[in-house]
Amino acid sequence: MAKTIAVVNQKGGVGKTTSTVNLAATVAAKGYKVLLVDIDPQGNATSGLGINKRELEKSAYDVLINSMLVEKAMVQTEFDNLWLLPSSMNLAGAELELVDMNRRESKLKNSLALVKDSFDFIFLDCPPSLGLITLNALCSADTVLVPIQCEYYALEGLSQLMSTIRQVKRLYNPLIDIEGVLLTMFDGRLNLTHQVVNELKRFFPRKVYNTVIPRNVKLSEAPSYGLPIIYYDKSSKGAAAYVALADEFLKNNGKEAK
Numbered sequence: 001m002a003k004t005i006a007v008v009n010q011k012g013g014v015g016k017t018t019s020t021v022n023l024a025a026t027v028a029a030k031g032y033k034v035l036l037v038d039i040d041p042q043g044n045a046t047s048g049l050g051i052n053k054r055e056l057e058k059s060a061y062d063v064l065i066n067s068m069l070v071e072k073a074m075v076q077t078e079f080d081n082l083w084l085l086p087s088s089m090n091l092a093g094a095e096l097e098l099v100d101m102n103r104r105e106s107k108l109k110n111s112l113a114l115v116k117d118s119f120d121f122i123f124l125d126c127p128p129s130l131g132l133i134t135l136n137a138l139c140s141a142d143t144v145l146v147p148i149q150c151e152y153y154a155l156e157g158l159s160q161l162m163s164t165i166r167q168v169k170r171l172y173n174p175l176i177d178i179e180g181v182l183l184t185m186f187d188g189r190l191n192l193t194h195q196v197v198n199e200l201k202r203f204f205p206r207k208v209y210n211t212v213i214p215r216n217v218k219l220s221e222a223p224s225y226g227l228p229i230i231y232y233d234k235s236s237k238g239a240a241a242y243v244a245l246a247d248e249f250l251k252n253n254g255k256e257a258k
Contacts, residue, residue: 020045027120
């Protein structure tokens with residue numbers, strides 16, 4: 001049965017979608033069957049995997065709002081072992097439509113339950129907010145992966161996110177846990193970077209990944225070609241970082257590359 005990981009940070013621009021796409025694609029390339037669920041209305045994970053959002057007839061919106069089966073809305077990508085439940089612009093209005101629904105926080109959880117036996121891992125790329133769509137992700141997830149940019153302001157929203165996760169744990173999902181904290185846009189030459197790292201290790205003992213994601217031009221370029229970094233430029237620093245992260249992620253989950 002699949003383990004479900006929500007990739008969450010309500011602060012935008014922290015490398016959340018980049019990390020979701022590249023970790024999912026790299027874990028899949030290592031032999032595990034992976035579903036990436038794009039529930040961010042911006043749909044960057046969808047386009048980052050080379051899928052044209054404007055040509056889609058079915059998306060995560062239909063699963064959340066119209067109770068469509070996940071297997072009817074998901075698509076097989078051109079990458080090894082990787083499937084996508086794509087986003088669409090309709091998701092932007094889904095928060096308002098969810099408000100009046102019964103058990104609105106469990107819509108995604110109930111839908112994903114039907115496909116969990118078909119995958120090893122399910123990654124959820126969440127919106128940069130703590131609204132009803134993110135609440136659905138947190139109620140669905142076994143664990144939460146938090147990408148954090150190495151800058152001062154990155155720490156400010158963290159207590160709010162942790163408070164939300166504690167609330168979800170108390171009210172809806174008692175088993176939810178932190179998968180890990182991932183440092184992105186890392187520049188080891190800056191004192192501030194090391195201050196942020198030390199603060200995070202104090203805040204999350206044993207949960208901060210040893211692997212860090214550096215600033216890398218190739219990582220920035222890859223989405224415009226609709227390719228995960230390991231397919232765009234396998235020799236880049238960005239690719240090496242996500243391969244190392246995938247290895248660390250799998251090891252933490254008691255698995256290894258097949």
